[in-house]
Structures are given as C-alpha cells and as structure tokens.
Amino acid sequence: MSPIDTAKLENDRRILELLSQTFPNVSAASTEIINLEAILNLPKGTEHFVADLHGEHEAFDHILRNASGNIKRKVSELFGTSMREQELRDLCTLIYYPERKLEYIKAEENDLDDFYAVTLHRLIAVCQSVSSKYTRSKVRKALPKEFSYIIEELLHEAPSDPDKEAYFKRIIETIISTGQADAFVVAICHVIQHLGIDQLHVLGDIFDRGPGAHLIMDTLCGYNHFDIQWGNHDALWMGASAGNDACIANVLRLSLRYCNMATLEDGYGINLVPLATFAMETYGDDPCENFVPNIVDTERTPDKKTLQLLARMHKAISIIQFKLEAALVDRRPEWGMGSRKLLAGLKPEKGLITIDGVDYSLKDCRFPTIDKEKPYALTQEEAGLMAKLHHSFRVSDKLKKHIHCLLSHGCMYGVYNSNLLFHASMPLNADGTLKEVAVGHGRYKGRELMHQVGMTMRAAFNDDTPHDEREFAIDYFWYLWCGPDSPLFDKSKMATFERYFVEETATHKEEKGYYYLLRDNPDVIDHILDAFGVEGEHRHIINGHVPVRINKGEKPIRANGKLLVIDGGFAKAYHHTTGIAGYTLIYHSRGLQLVQHEPFTSTEEAIRNGTDILGATQIVELSAKRMRVRDTDKGDELAGQIQELTELLHAFRLGIVKERSLK
Structure with missing residues (x-):
C-alpha cells in the first residue's frame, strides 16, 4: 500500500x-x-475436463494415468530421436501401469540391473519435465514419504553436470543394489501420473451404462484435485441413496436394461435376490421380449437363461417404477406432470392404450400386477419387494461414502478460469432469456436457480433439515431426473413407458427445451455467461450430457467457439452413436485443445502390448502468450x-x- x-x-x-x-x-x-510472487510467474497448471464417464472405469483410469496423452507427448519430446517407437511405448506403459508392467519385464529381461539403470535415468527426466511448472513445495507434497528425499535430490540435480555426475550415478546404483529398484520405479511413475493433471473437472454422469461406476468413485474419492458438476444420472443415484423409491426403481431399471449388475451387487452390495424371485413368480410365463437387456459388451454376454431372468426383472421393476412415479406426481401436483400417469389408459384386452384421448397399439399386453380399478396401487408383493430394496440402498455404506464424496466435491455448476461448467441445460424462454423455474416455495433463474437446486439436493442429506423440507428434497431428485424444467433434463417428457409399450414411434418423441435449440447462438451464450458473472476475453460454457455424433457431422465446438460440448461417448453403449469413445478437453498454459479418444480395448492389452487410447487432437484456442498463474x-x-x-x-x-x- x-x-x-x-x-x-x-x-x-x-x-x-x-x-x-x-x-x-x-x-x-x-x-x-x-x-507467492514467484508462484504467480509459473506457467498455468493443466486442467482436464471430462464428461459422461458412465461407468467405463478402465477407459477413465487409463486417461488419468496417461494424462489424456500428455505424458506420451512429454516422453516423445524427450526421447523421440533416441528411442525406437516400441521402446517409447514400453516406457509410457511402464509409467501408466508400473506394477504390472514390471512383472512382464522381469519375466523377459536378461540384464535387470542395466534395465533399471537406464529406465531410472529416463523416468527422472520425465519427472523433471512434468514437474517443471510447479513449485518445489507442491512437488514435494506429491512425493511418497519413503522416497521423498531421494526423488527430490534426483529431480534437482543434472546428471550431465560433471561435479554431480558421480553423485547422481551413485544414487541410482544404490537404489538398484539395495533391492529398491521396483519400489522406486513404481513410486516415481505414480508421481509422474499425479503431476500430469493439475485439476480434474468432471462434468457429470459417472453412473449407469458401464459396469464400473463404483470403481470410478473409488478413484475419485482418493484423488487430490477434482470437482464435479452433477449430472442427471448422478442425481438419480443420489436420490436412490436418500431413499426416493422412484429413483431406486429407475436405477434398477437402467442397470437391468444395460445388463449392468456389477455396480449394484459388487459395488454396493444391493441384494437383487428378492427382485429375481418376484420376477420369476409374477412374470414366469411372460417372454418379456421388449425387456431383453441391451448388450453392448459382448465379453459380458450372459447365457440365454440368465438373459430371460434379467428381462423379467427388468419388466417387473419398470411396472413398479411407473406406479411409484404416479404417486410422486399426485404428491407434488405443482410439478404439472399429471400427463405422465399413463397406466389408467391401458386396454390390454383390446391391445390398446389411450394417451391424451388417442388410442395407440400396445407392444405388450401382459400386466398381471395392474388392477384396472386401481392401476397405480402396488400389490402387496410389490410393496414388500420395494421395502427390501429401499432398505438395501439405505444401508449400503459404500454408496453412502460415494454420495458424500459427490456432495463434498460437487455442485450444479462451477466457474473456473473464465469457463462456466454445468452438465446439461440452462432453462430458457423462447427468446433466449433465462426462464424462471419453481423450486419449493420460490422461483429462480440462471445462477440463483442452479444454486437453489444444489442447496435443495444437499438438504436431503442434512440431519438438521426440517422434516417437510427434507421430504420435498428427497422427492425432488426424481423431478431433476425427468421434470420438464429440470436443468438436468429440460425436455417435454421422458418417454420411457412409450418406448417400452407403445408401437407408434411418434409417441416416443421428447421435445427438447429452448437451451438445446438456441445454444448455437453466440448471443444466447454470452447472455448466460453474463448472468453468471463469467469474465474474460476467452470465456466459454462447457457441457456434457448430449453425445456429439461425429459420424453424423456434429461438432463439439459451437456458438463461434463459445460453447464446448464434450460428451464424446465414453460408454460403449454410445460408441455407435458418436463414432468415437469420449473427449478430454485440456486447458494448459498455451491454450485449449480437445483430445478425441478411440475405443479402449482393455487394461491387459495396454500393459502387454503397449497400446494406448489413440485419437485426434484438435486445437480449440491458442493464447498469444503463455498463460501464467497470475x-x-x-x-x-x-x-x-x-x-x-x-x-x-x-x-x-x-x-x-x-x-x-x-x-
């Protein structure tokens, strides 16, 4: 001053x-x-943005380990002229999977001491490169305690310095002679991985589709620097954990639809035996042809008998879901979703259903648990089943831990370095202005809406929330999943019932909200950015949620570069839709670039043969000068x-x- x-x-x-x-x-x-003044002049740390992981834990784990290709780029820059391509791949694979790659190397290598000596020098060089933009203090915090001093010494000494050459060489020799080479290699490889990403942004939808959402959550809960903007599938699982039975039914239905029992049973210990028993007793003579699971991973295809059981379980929980949703619609009439109560229009004896006064043909006419006089009432057996499933979700300690992690690291939106992040939509009016939406007793729009939605979601898990508010918050998770004005949905309806049961495909159409129709307009994007107080010459909205169909000519960069949609289809269920297998958006000191991933084969293939997730890199924006922390x-x-x-x-x-x- x-x-x-x-x-x-x-x-x-x-x-x-x-x-x-x-x-x-x-x-x-x-x-x-x-x-602090010195830190301000360091290069900006590298941010990675991913979206819609949908349980694909192996692919997600791989891009964390390879820093979306950044580590391979560093290795190529350092050794591209002195090492053969196969050697480069092997070194990269060692960095990504040190423990398992060492097993293969030790089984094939004749002179291990020489391998260790050469490899340790190379790993130190890579570690020096990835750590160069950080302070010594920050690097020190990333080092494992058992090797902290040694790694720090090696990182800050040049082996080519004549005065220190013998010192450096002797450290390496002693690491090998004392039998610590394996442990040291593993330790320094993990340091390289850790420093490859400064901040990880996850734009929602960790759950559903793929088999390993719980494994992704295990990884994130142990990760140092990440944030998440909740997606609609995350909200659905949060609602299930909070005890919303309609959310529980939807979670089960989606898991059965994609033949994904691993997350439920192995991940969270959800007992599905009662559902299987009920399905066999109630739908044992029903082929349930429209409910056969969608198999996208041929390596996990069940046998015919199991598929039949899953189809019956799928139909059983779907019918229960429609009944539970009707009860929510009646309990919350202010949501205006009465048109989604469709079971009363069933005329199975005629093969028809009446929707909005129009008769449509049914694909399936078997409804053994629906009473024509009380179509939305659960049978005694259905109610008993839901009580057991409710208990199973509520007592899962692992699920509680993961939801706590979502709450502690997440919210509905985030603003980071002139980028506005949210998963799906921003409710808009037809003219592109922000739409006012009811949440509880108030009406909100834009930033205030996203904040209020987030606070309502948190209220469901706070013990000090007043009873009525907490009950509303628990119910509200279902509205977030499929409500017309939900910023996580923003469509006219979720046509689940129609897709399962109605022949006419016109009834399957879900009209998108105005955000999806207007988001290519730069002025609309600017209006939203202004409303959220996002400043900067190069500012953007970054979304996931809607897969970008590259094979149909769609582009992830929209609105003259102001909107980036980075759902590239990590989930195998979307690969045929998008034509690729996900995006990573990388924001480093030189600018923004988009990495387009090809399908990941398997971790075993990557380790054994040195294969990587290969893909194109697209420059989104380059800075005129290198960005600094300041x-x-x-x-x-x-x-x-x-x-x-x-x-x-x-x-x-x-x-x-x-x-x-x-x-």
Whole structure:
C-alpha cells in the first residue's frame, strides 16, 4: 500500500492479528510474499475436463494415468530421436501401469540391473519435465514419504553436470543394489501420473451404462484435485441413496436394461435376490421380449437363461417404477406432470392404450400386477419387494461414502478460469432469456436457480433439515431426473413407458427445451455467461450430457467457439452413436485443445502390448502468450493474499500488530 492507510490497518486489525498467527514477524511475512510472487510467474497448471464417464472405469483410469496423452507427448519430446517407437511405448506403459508392467519385464529381461539403470535415468527426466511448472513445495507434497528425499535430490540435480555426475550415478546404483529398484520405479511413475493433471473437472454422469461406476468413485474419492458438476444420472443415484423409491426403481431399471449388475451387487452390495424371485413368480410365463437387456459388451454376454431372468426383472421393476412415479406426481401436483400417469389408459384386452384421448397399439399386453380399478396401487408383493430394496440402498455404506464424496466435491455448476461448467441445460424462454423455474416455495433463474437446486439436493442429506423440507428434497431428485424444467433434463417428457409399450414411434418423441435449440447462438451464450458473472476475453460454457455424433457431422465446438460440448461417448453403449469413445478437453498454459479418444480395448492389452487410447487432437484456442498463474483464478486468490500480507508488513512496522519470534 502506498501511501500507507493507517486507518485501514486499524480497521483490519483483528484480521491481521489472525494472519500473524501464521506469519508472526516481518521475516515470515516477507518470505511468503516472495514465495507467492514467484508462484504467480509459473506457467498455468493443466486442467482436464471430462464428461459422461458412465461407468467405463478402465477407459477413465487409463486417461488419468496417461494424462489424456500428455505424458506420451512429454516422453516423445524427450526421447523421440533416441528411442525406437516400441521402446517409447514400453516406457509410457511402464509409467501408466508400473506394477504390472514390471512383472512382464522381469519375466523377459536378461540384464535387470542395466534395465533399471537406464529406465531410472529416463523416468527422472520425465519427472523433471512434468514437474517443471510447479513449485518445489507442491512437488514435494506429491512425493511418497519413503522416497521423498531421494526423488527430490534426483529431480534437482543434472546428471550431465560433471561435479554431480558421480553423485547422481551413485544414487541410482544404490537404489538398484539395495533391492529398491521396483519400489522406486513404481513410486516415481505414480508421481509422474499425479503431476500430469493439475485439476480434474468432471462434468457429470459417472453412473449407469458401464459396469464400473463404483470403481470410478473409488478413484475419485482418493484423488487430490477434482470437482464435479452433477449430472442427471448422478442425481438419480443420489436420490436412490436418500431413499426416493422412484429413483431406486429407475436405477434398477437402467442397470437391468444395460445388463449392468456389477455396480449394484459388487459395488454396493444391493441384494437383487428378492427382485429375481418376484420376477420369476409374477412374470414366469411372460417372454418379456421388449425387456431383453441391451448388450453392448459382448465379453459380458450372459447365457440365454440368465438373459430371460434379467428381462423379467427388468419388466417387473419398470411396472413398479411407473406406479411409484404416479404417486410422486399426485404428491407434488405443482410439478404439472399429471400427463405422465399413463397406466389408467391401458386396454390390454383390446391391445390398446389411450394417451391424451388417442388410442395407440400396445407392444405388450401382459400386466398381471395392474388392477384396472386401481392401476397405480402396488400389490402387496410389490410393496414388500420395494421395502427390501429401499432398505438395501439405505444401508449400503459404500454408496453412502460415494454420495458424500459427490456432495463434498460437487455442485450444479462451477466457474473456473473464465469457463462456466454445468452438465446439461440452462432453462430458457423462447427468446433466449433465462426462464424462471419453481423450486419449493420460490422461483429462480440462471445462477440463483442452479444454486437453489444444489442447496435443495444437499438438504436431503442434512440431519438438521426440517422434516417437510427434507421430504420435498428427497422427492425432488426424481423431478431433476425427468421434470420438464429440470436443468438436468429440460425436455417435454421422458418417454420411457412409450418406448417400452407403445408401437407408434411418434409417441416416443421428447421435445427438447429452448437451451438445446438456441445454444448455437453466440448471443444466447454470452447472455448466460453474463448472468453468471463469467469474465474474460476467452470465456466459454462447457457441457456434457448430449453425445456429439461425429459420424453424423456434429461438432463439439459451437456458438463461434463459445460453447464446448464434450460428451464424446465414453460408454460403449454410445460408441455407435458418436463414432468415437469420449473427449478430454485440456486447458494448459498455451491454450485449449480437445483430445478425441478411440475405443479402449482393455487394461491387459495396454500393459502387454503397449497400446494406448489413440485419437485426434484438435486445437480449440491458442493464447498469444503463455498463460501464467497470475492470469488465473488462483492468481487472483494469491494476489489477494499478497495484499493482505503487505498490510501485515506495514502493521508490524508501525507497531499496530506486534511481532513474535518463531518457535
């Protein structure tokens, strides 16, 4: 501050006193200012954006390990002229999967000591490269305790320096001679992986479709720097965990539809025996042809008998779902979803159903649990089954842990370095202005809407939430899944019933909300960005949710580059739709680039043969100059800390705050 504002110092005295607890004297405060100023001039950390992982844990795990191709690029830059292609692939695979790759190498390598010596030198060089944009303090925090000192020494010594060559060489030799080579290789490979991604942004939909959502959540819960903007499938599982029976039924139906029992049974210990028993007893003579699971992974195809059982379970839970949803519609008439109560229009004896006064042909006329007089009433057996399933979801400790992780790292939207992130939609009016939407007793739009939705979702898990508010919050998860004005859905209806039971495909159509119709308009995108207070010369909205059909000419970059849609279809169920297998958007110090992934074969194939997720890289935006930390949100935060520490310095020097000695 110049000149010194003593009145402000006096006014901020209590805050400065608290700050002095950490920096007790001029020397400590000055040292921290120097440190922060230095950090501001480091290159911007690399952000990775992914969306719609849908349980594909092997592919997700691989892109974390290879930093979406960034590690391979570093290795090629360092050794591309001195190593053969196969050697480059083997080194990359070792970095990605050190424990398992070492097993293959040790079984085939004749001179292990030579392999270790060469490989350790190479790994140190890669680690030096990926750590170059971080402070020593940050790198130190990423190091494993058992090798922290040794790795730090190697990272900051050049083996080509004549004065240190023998020192460097002897460290490597001793690592090998003491039998620590394997452990050291594993440790440094994990450091390289860790430093390859500075911040991971997940734009929703971890759950459903693929078999390993629980494994993705295990990875994320142990990950240091990530955030998530909740998707509609995440909200569905959150609702199931909170005890919303309609959400539980939807979760089960989707799992059965895609033959994905692993997440339910292996991941969360959900007991499906009662559902299987009920389905066999109730639908044992029903072929359930329209409910045969959609098999997208031929390696996991069940036998014919199992498929038949799954089809019957699928139909059983679907009918229960429609009944439970009708009860929610009646309990929350303000949602205006009465048109989704369709069971009363069934005329199975005529092979028809009446919807909005029009008769349509039925694909399936077997409804043994529907009473024509009370079509939405659960039978005694259905009610008993749901009680057991409800209990199974509510007592799953693993599911509770993962939902807690979603809550602690997530929200409905995020703003990071001039990028507005949300999973699906922003409710709009026909003219592109923000639409006011009811949530509970209030009406909200834009930023306030997303905030209120997020607070309502959290209220379902807070013990101190008043009873009525908590019951509404639990119910609201289902509206988020399929409600017309839900920012996670934003369509006229979810035509699940029609797709299962109605012949006429016109009834299957789901009219999209105005956001989907107007989002190619740069002015509409700018209006939304303004409403969220997003500033910057290069600002964007980043979405997932709607798969980009590359094979049909669709583009992920829209609205003159202001909107980026990065759902490229990680899930195998979408590969035929998108023509690719997912995107990673990377934002580094040079700009934005989009990595387009090809289908991932398997972890075993990657380890054994050195295969990688190969794909095209598209430059989205290049910066005129290399971005530094000072150009980011983190830079603004650090600049604020420097200002506060500068005030503290003046307060020390003027005697407003007393200095203390460091203990």
